[in-house]
Amino acid sequence: MRVNFTVNGRPQQADDVWEGESLLYVLRERLGLPGSKNACEQGECGSCTVRLDGVPVCSCLVAAGQAEGREVVTVEGLADHARQRACGTGGTCGTSLDEAKGWTADGTDSQTGEGAELSPVQQAFIDAGAVQCGFCTPGLLVAADEMLERNPNPSDADIREALSGNLCRCTGYEKIMDAVRLAAARQSEGV
Amino acid sequence: MPTNGVPTKITQGSGTKGGIGESTLRPDGTLKVTGEFAYSSDMWHEDMLWGQILRSTVAHAEIVSIDTAEALATPGVYAVMTYDDLPTEVKHYGLEIRDTPVLAHGKVRHHGEPVAIVAADHPETARRAAAKIKVDYRELPVITDEASATAPDAILIHEDRDDHHIGHVPHPNIVHRQPIVRGDVAAARERADVIVEGEYTFGMQDQAFLGPESGLAVPEEDGGVHLYIATQWLHSDLRQIAPVLGLPEDKVRMTLAGVGGAFGGREDLSMQIHACLLALRTGKPVKIVYNRFESFFGHVHRHPAKLHYEHGATADGRLTHVRARIVLDGGAYASASPAVVGNASSLGVGPYAVDDVDIEAIALYTNNPPCGAMRGFGAVQACFAYEAQMDKLAAKLGIDPVELRQRNAMEQGTLLPTGQPVDSPAPVAELLRRVKAMPMPPERQWESSEGADVRQLPGGLSNTTHGEGVVRGVGYAVGIKNVGFSEGFDDYSTARVRMEVVGGEPVATVHTAMAEVGQGGVTVHAQIARTELGVTQVTIHPADTRVGSAGSTSASRQTYVTGGAIKNACELVREKVLELGRRKLGSYHPAWAHAELLLEGGKVVTDAGEVLADLVDVLGDEAVEVEEEWRHRATEPFDLRTGQGNGHVQYSFAAHRAVVEVDTELGLVKVIELACAQDVGKALNPLSVVGQIQGGTTQGLGVAVMEEILVDPKTAKVRNPSFTDYLIPTILDTPTIPVDVLELADDHAPYGLRGIGEAPTLSSTPAVLAAIRAATGRELNRTPVRPEHLTGAS
Numbered sequence: 001m002r003v004n005f006t007v008n009g010r011p012q013q014a015d016d017v018w019e020g021e022s023l024l025y026v027l028r029e030r031l032g033l034p035g036s037k038n039a040c041e042q043g044e045c046g047s048c049t050v051r052l053d054g055v056p057v058c059s060c061l062v063a064a065g066q067a068e069g070r071e072v073v074t075v076e077g078l079a080d081h082a083r084q085r086a087c088g089t090g091g092t093c094g095t096s097l098d099e100a101k102g103w104t105a106d107g108t109d110s111q112t113g114e115g116a117e118l119s120p121v122q123q124a125f126i127d128a129g130a131v132q133c134g135f136c137t138p139g140l141l142v143a144a145d146e147m148l149e150r151n152p153n154p155s156d157a158d159i160r161e162a163l164s165g166n167l168c169r170c171t172g173y174e175k176i177m178d179a180v181r182l183a184a185a186r187q188s189e190g191v
Numbered sequence: 192m193p194t195n196g197v198p199t200k201i202t203q204g205s206g207t208k209g210g211i212g213e214s215t216l217r218p219d220g221t222l223k224v225t226g227e228f229a230y231s232s233d234m235w236h237e238d239m240l241w242g243q244i245l246r247s248t249v250a251h252a253e254i255v256s257i258d259t260a261e262a263l264a265t266p267g268v269y270a271v272m273t274y275d276d277l278p279t280e281v282k283h284y285g286l287e288i289r290d291t292p293v294l295a296h297g298k299v300r301h302h303g304e305p306v307a308i309v310a311a312d313h314p315e316t317a318r319r320a321a322a323k324i325k326v327d328y329r330e331l332p333v334i335t336d337e338a339s340a341t342a343p344d345a346i347l348i349h350e351d352r353d354d355h356h357i358g359h360v361p362h363p364n365i366v367h368r369q370p371i372v373r374g375d376v377a378a379a380r381e382r383a384d385v386i387v388e389g390e391y392t393f394g395m396q397d398q399a400f401l402g403p404e405s406g407l408a409v410p411e412e413d414g415g416v417h418l419y420i421a422t423q424w425l426h427s428d429l430r431q432i433a434p435v436l437g438l439p440e441d442k443v444r445m446t447l448a449g450v451g452g453a454f455g456g457r458e459d460l461s462m463q464i465h466a467c468l469l470a471l472r473t474g475k476p477v478k479i480v481y482n483r484f485e486s487f488f489g490h491v492h493r494h495p496a497k498l499h500y501e502h503g504a505t506a507d508g509r510l511t512h513v514r515a516r517i518v519l520d521g522g523a524y525a526s527a528s529p530a531v532v533g534n535a536s537s538l539g540v541g542p543y544a545v546d547d548v549d550i551e552a553i554a555l556y557t558n559n560p561p562c563g564a565m566r567g568f569g570a571v572q573a574c575f576a577y578e579a580q581m582d583k584l585a586a587k588l589g590i591d592p593v594e595l596r597q598r599n600a601m602e603q604g605t606l607l608p609t610g611q612p613v614d615s616p617a618p619v620a621e622l623l624r625r626v627k628a629m630p631m632p633p634e635r636q637w638e639s640s641e642g643a644d645v646r647q648l649p650g651g652l653s654n655t656t657h658g659e660g661v662v663r664g665v666g667y668a669v670g671i672k673n674v675g676f677s678e679g680f681d682d683y684s685t686a687r688v689r690m691e692v693v694g695g696e697p698v699a700t701v702h703t704a705m706a707e708v709g710q711g712g713v714t715v716h717a718q719i720a721r722t723e724l725g726v727t728q729v730t731i732h733p734a735d736t737r738v739g740s741a742g743s744t745s746a747s748r749q750t751y752v753t754g755g756a757i758k759n760a761c762e763l764v765r766e767k768v769l770e771l772g773r774r775k776l777g778s779y780h781p782a783w784a785h786a787e788l789l790l791e792g793g794k795v796v797t798d799a800g801e802v803l804a805d806l807v808d809v810l811g812d813e814a815v816e817v818e819e820e821w822r823h824r825a826t827e828p829f830d831l832r833t834g835q836g837n838g839h840v841q842y843s844f845a846a847h848r849a850v851v852e853v854d855t856e857l858g859l860v861k862v863i864e865l866a867c868a869q870d871v872g873k874a875l876n877p878l879s880v881v882g883q884i885q886g887g888t889t890q891g892l893g894v895a896v897m898e899e900i901l902v903d904p905k906t907a908k909v910r911n912p913s914f915t916d917y918l919i920p921t922i923l924d925t926p927t928i929p930v931d932v933l934e935l936a937d938d939h940a941p942y943g944l945r946g947i948g949e950a951p952t953l954s955s956t957p958a959v960l961a962a963i964r965a966a967t968g969r970e971l972n973r974t975p976v977r978p979e980h981l982t983g984a985s
Contacts (some may be wrong), residue, residue, distance in 0.1 A: 020315060034233040038838030039401040039451070040483040044914035047401055053874050063219065075226035109758035129878040132886065133709025134223030135325020135401040141224060148495040157646045164923040169401050169452050172885035173891050175878075 005067040008077025014064070016111050017039040024048045024058035026057040035138045039167075046166030047138035055148045058165075075138035078145055082119030082146060085149060103154060105147070111113045121183040123144045128179035140166045143178050152187055193504075207792050210722035211942060214878035219707070221269045230449035231421035232480045234407035238268055238855035242469045242479035242703040243317035245307040245324050245487055245575045246463065247299035248456045248905035251346075253304070253560040254297055254329035261323040262309060267316040271324065273307045273739040276472070279437035284460055286427065286563070288354040288366075288525040293435055293464050297343030299328070300348055300523035301558055302908045303488025310469040310477050333558040333907040337497070337518050340555045342365040348523060356529060359831050366521050366554040367529040369536040371608045371834030374547030379512035383503030387583040390502065391576040392973035394899035396493035396890075397566050399919045402451015402463040404489045408470035415442030416467045421450040423457040425704045426740035435464050435708045440736075443467070447734035453708035454890070455564030456490040458745055459526050464803050487912030489805070490898055491526045491563030493892075494519040494554065498576035506591045512547040513608075517560070517573060526563030528554035533678050533829060534569030537609050537838055541577040542619040542671040543599040548608040550834070558907040560900065564745055566890060567672065567952040574670040575974055578957035582964070592961070593623050593667050601671075608982060610835040612840060616935035618870050621838070622846035623669055625931045626869040632850055632864045632927070634663065649852055649859035651923055660856040663863070666961025669846040670953030671840040675748040679828040680750065681819045682840070685739030686756035687732075687823065688764050690724060690806075691814035697793055697806040699724045700762075702818075703733035705753045706743040710948060712749050715758055718875060723761030724768075725790030726806070739820060747946025749841055752876060755941040756821035763817040765790055772809040773930075824939060832837040841937060845869035845950035848890065848956035852965040858978030859897050860963060862924070865889075865955060868931040872945030875933065884951045885928045891955025895963075898973050924930075 003014045003026065014030045022041075027033045036059055037047035043058040050059045051073040052173075073081050090116070103151035120146050124130070131137050140163060145152060154162070159180045167174060209215045222228035259271040274282065274296040279472035282296065283289045295306045334340045334348060341362045348364055354366045380386070415438055422428050429846040433440045448786040448898040450457070462479040469477040481489045497518045503511040517535045522527035536552035552569075565571075585592035599620035606612055636657065637647035651657055676682035687702040699720040707713045718728040734741070741753045745784050749843035771787050772795055786797040795803045849864040867884050868956045872881045897918040901910040911917045935941025956974055964971050966979050978984070 018313070018315065028233075029235075033226070034229075034235075037230070037401070037451070038232065038480070038482075039403060040914045042483070042913060042915060045401060056670075073226075079225070104473070116225055118224060122224040125224050129214070129216075129882050131217060131220050132711065132882060133222050133400070133402065133450060134219070134228055134871040135230065135709075137223050137228045144506055154296055157644055158924045161646055161652070164921050167401065167919060167921060169399055169454070169919060170886045171882055172887075172889035173886045173920075173925045174928050175882055176922065178805075 001065065003064050005069060006071045007033065008073055008080060009140060017064050019065065021064045022060050023062040023064050026064040027059060033074055033076050037135050039135060042099065045147040046143060047136050047139040049142045049166065051142060052148060056143050075141055078141055079117050079119045082145060090186040091170055113180055119145060120186050123146060124183035124186065128175050128182050130171060130179035133150060134170040136166060141177060148184055154184060154186060160188070198212060205724045207687055207721050207737055208727060209718060211239045211718045211875045213718065214876055215714055215718055217711060218717060219713060228382050228449050230402050231419065231475045232403055232405035232477055234419050234448055236407060237585055239407065239476040239478050240310040240312055241314040241317045241471060242320045242466055242477045242598055244305045244465060247295065247302060247304040247306055248332055249328050250300065250302040251331040251333045251402045252299050253331065253395045254295060255327040255329050256300065257307060258325040258425045259307060262320040265316065265320040265323065266311045268320045269307060269475065270310045270469055271307060272472060274469060277435065279435065281434040284435060284464065285525055286459060286527055287529055291524040296424050301560055303617045305465065307377050308465045308469055310473050323385050330423050334364065335559055335904050335907050337555055337559055341558055348558065352810050364556045364925040366525050366556055368551065369532045369811060369829060369834055370832060371536045371539065371548060371550040372721055373608045373610060375548045376514060376549040380503055382505065383511040384506040385584065385587050386501060386503045387580060387587055388501045388803040389576065389580055389583060390581060390974060391968055392976050393494040393496040393498065393575055394894065395562065395902065396565060397487060397893045397900055397917060398454035398456030398470055398490065398896050400452030400454055403481045403483065403486050406448060406462060406466055407476060408466035410474055413442060415444065415603040416470055417446065418445040418463060419446050419448040419464055421448050421457060422613040423453050423696045423706045423708060424743035425706065425734060425736050427462060427743060429465055429736055432464050432467060436467055436795040448704055450706060450708040452766060453744060454566045454939065455745055458564040459491050461489045480658065481742065483914055487909060487917065490585045491561045493565035494521060494531055494562040494572065496572040498572060498817050500576050500580045502580045504584055504588060504837060506588065507594050508588050508598050510543060510545045514544050515539050515550045517552040519552065519554040519572065520557055520559055520562035521560045522557055526561050526954055530678070531569035533838065535573050535671060536571045537607065537829060538671055538673065539573045541574060542601050542617065542669055544601045544605045544607065548790065550608065557903050560909060566887060567949045568669065568746065570672045574953040575957050577914050578668040579960065582961050583781035583930060584770060592886060596669060596934045597623055608834065609829060609838055611837045611839060613935035615841065615939060616870065617842065617844065618933060618935055619669055619844055622844055622868040622870060623667065624847045624934065625933065626866050627667065627848045629848065629929055629931060631865045649854040649861040650857065655857055655859060656854050661852050662966045663850065663852050664962040664964070664966025666958050666965055667698065667847065668954040668957035668961060669844065670950060671807055672747065672843045672950045672953055674751060674841040675746055676842050677838045679826050682742055683822040684741045684753040684756040685818065686753065686760040687738050687816065687818035688720065688757060688760040689814055689816040690764050690768060692807050692810050695807065696728055697725050697726045697810060698940055699726040700730045700731060700732055702738050702739045703737050703753050703757065704734050705749055706734060706744040706746035708744050710744065710749065710883065711715055711876060713746065714778040714879060715750055717756060718907045719754055719757045723758055724765060725792055726793065727793065732939055738818065750944060751841070751940055751946050752823060755823065756819070758832045759821045759940050760817045760819050763819060764815050767815045768809060769795065771813065771815065772804055775809060783924065793898045802861040834881045841940060841945060843945050843947060843950035845954050846956040849958035849962040851962040851966055852960060853963060853981060855981065858981035862959060864926045865892060867951055869947065870933040870935050870952060872937045872940060873934055873943040874932055875942065875944060880932060880947055881930050883948050884930050887948060887951035888928050888955045889925050891952045892925065892959055895956045896960035896975055896977055
């Protein structure tokens with residue numbers, strides 16, 4: 001079947017999709033967006049978290065056909081998503097439709113990705129040491145960013161509750177807590 | 192040394208930003224937060240096929256027949272292979288003992304053993320085709336514990352053993368046995384005023400790295416293959432893969448793909464050979480990615496163990512002796528079992544001074560899942576038991592448990608039960624003092640003006656209590672872990688370091704085969720190069736087999752050994768650069784000939800701080816490159832009868848204090864805080880050090896209260912191979928983990944550093960158990976502890 005949906009502001013079309021394919025599979029294998037990770041394929045680990053019409057979902061549990069006509073934000077689009085949010089609806093720095101269509105994950109010209117424009121939560125994860133192996137990171141970033149959108153000044157208990165669907169095996173979560181607190185603080189300072 | 196207050200020597204690297212001791216950020220951080228970092232499961236190649244493994248549905252059986260016809264006839268399927276299709280006479284692999292079949296031959300020995308492999312153009316097609324392969328099994332009785340393994344009529348798991356352990360084991364179903372005998376336990380026992388005994392059980396833990404086993408094998412024009420793979424040790428894989436493929440090692444090229452965690456679970460091969468076989472058979476690139484279900488079968492686990500301990504002490508709390516028998520279940524194949532036995536036995540009394548010791552450790556062959564390396568590697572199981580014993584002893588003596596530990600704590604110079612002196616700082620008592628001195632978390636922190644915040648109570652949002660029945664407990668533990676490969680292993684690493692001018696700036700390139708698995712090795716490698724070579728720009732070359740072996744990313748060894756190799760190679764590069772400078776510019780300043788010269792801030796400077804030249808001018812168009820192997824001090828094997836021998840290189844110590852709250856009516860546990868104090872020798876990157884300690888602590892927490900692979904004792908089948916049924920700590924289960932880092936240099940190690948990754952995994956578990964015992968008054972001789980153990984329901 002053919003599936004049409006919007007990914008990171010850009011209309012996408014996937015052909016020859018088998019009915020059993022998940023949104024995660026189509027993103028990773030058909031649309032060249034491997035940022036969302038597959039670690040359990042049963043909605044337990046959160047590594048594949050994306051936003052579907054704004055709502056965080058495990059994309060491994062969404063049949064690709066269910067995404068028809070809907071809007072998806074993945075980790076690859078998180079920086080743009082955050083920038084647009086920061087600018088608000090009546091802002092002067094929004095992304096035009098043409099810009100959105102021209103979106104690409106490559107904002108870098110070096111091996112390390114330096115120079116990429118990052119969302120506050122992405123930068124905070126790097127600065128706080130919240131990334132080790134990094135496999136859980138994309139899902140955590142999408143979930144954390146969504147929580148900060150809803151709740152700009154979360155308590156520690158709020159952060160833990162919001163991220164409780166995202167497993168991390170490396171960090172013991174302490175640096176992830178630090179990162180989300182840091183992102184919230186920077187956001188409230190308007191940095 | 193400066194004696195007059197005027198620094199006469201500038202610390203190396205002081206003029207270069209981003210050197211050792213700074214919390215520089217990960218070079219791969221940006222790629223990892225943008226989703227661009229290419230993990231092994233992200234590999235993609237035009238025209239690639241997907242591989243799938245068919246695994247045994249039973250634990251122990253003869254294979255009567257395999258029928259692949261229907262699978263082969265499936266549209267989209269390119270190849271189906273079984274044992275009969277293996278190309279050479281080498282059909283087994285293994286880390287130390289080559290006892291593991293690439294594909295099962297005649298017999299399967301554990302649930303989930305690979306039997307056949309399929310390549311198809313879509314992963315679902317491959318899965319469905321594999322399901323069409325008909326395997327006729329004739330089931331055999333299962334061996335699941337020591338009694339069934341060593342029974343007189345026990346079936347031998349491996350009939351024709353010819354490995355180097357068979358000569359000294361009491362039964363062919365025992366992989367390896369290591370006794371450690373020191374002093375006179377019988378006499379020491381007579382001196383004991385108090386004796387405590389305990390029988391302990393340690394459950395089977397899974398590494399549960401999030402990035403599944405995966406990789407891409409690409410056939411090459413010269414008949415070779417290029418494997419992009421997530422592993423812990425490229426060259427160890429290569430040594431096992433090439434003979435099975437019938438290729439010389441230089442025709443099997445390996446490049447490290449992004450690794451989503453490891454924790455020991457990637458020391459053994461998983462899909463490496465299978466992907467290469469299918470790629471060479473089909474002539475097409477083949478990708479294999481396990482799903483989580485398969486991952487539980489696709490790698491070895493932490494050995495479950497039964498441990499029997501006896502501790503004696505005088506009335507004033509001095510240990511008289513320790514007797515222990517440690518039985519590790521190695522499962523169907525050897526993997527790292529012999530080395531795990533070596534660790535469990537040699538570190539079996541923990542970080543304590545005891546003169547009279549009698550320990551025996553064995554690993555069994557059974558039909559349970561194969562077990563091997565996991566963070567802590569044999570020292571974890573022992574620590575759980577000896578720390579429970581220390582608490583038991585303290586209670587019987589009426590001595591504070593921390594005080595008892597401090598009275599018996601080893602120090603620098605203490606002899607291990609192997610007779611080996613601990614020849615670097617061993618601040619065991621100090622770590623306990625520090626962790627005890629950390630402020631306690633406030634009582635009843637779940638109380639708020641709006642009533643109880645159930646999220647902070649046992650049971651959480653299940654809303655099972657608002658504080659009623661909740662009791663707090665506090666527990667302590669401390670442990671000792673060896674660093675590096677022990678028992679005479681030639682544990683080296685190789686580094687290639689190059690220095691040249693790129694874009695008008697001096698740049699160092701560091702090329703090693705070290706597997707970055709998330710630990711941050713790439714971060715500290717760059718820091719070392721900056722410190723040693725005085726440059727800001729360091730390029731970390733991707734890890735591959737075009738450079739010599741780096742050894743394994745395990746045993747807390749990479750910063751020590753590959754870090755040491757890089758430091759050494761940098762020193763050699765520095766000498767060459769200075770030689771170049773003397774040749775080119777030596778006549779301009781006498782200091783070139785007479786002063787001690789350093790590289791700092793992109794310049795050649797004298798030890799008095801005078802700048803002699805810019806590195807750009809010294810190097811010009813020339814590149815200086817060195818590749819060199821580097822070794823730590825040699826070790827020796829343990830004597831097979833007495834266990835005596837200088838088997839270890841270095842030790843790592845951590846202590847934990849756990850604070851828990853237990854809903855004593857429902858048996859639910861909330862760990863409130865898990866404080867850690869650890870000696871790291873020298874923190875090359877303090878941010879990463881703390882991250883390692885917190886991560887290791889959390890894995891110890893997991894096996895204390897939730898993590899266990901359940902194997903049916905009747906069938907030896909795994910009952911919970913999923914993240915729905917095998918639980919690892921979430922952010923809600925994990926407490927705050929305050930860390931106190933002590934830096935007492937080990938003069939034998941580069942920069943005085945200690946390997947740090949594993950020690951926190953040891954003491955975390957027994958500290959949590961001790962805290963739960965304190966809260967409930969129950970004995971709790973097994974881990975993980977489950978609600979039924981706390982309510983008396985079991």
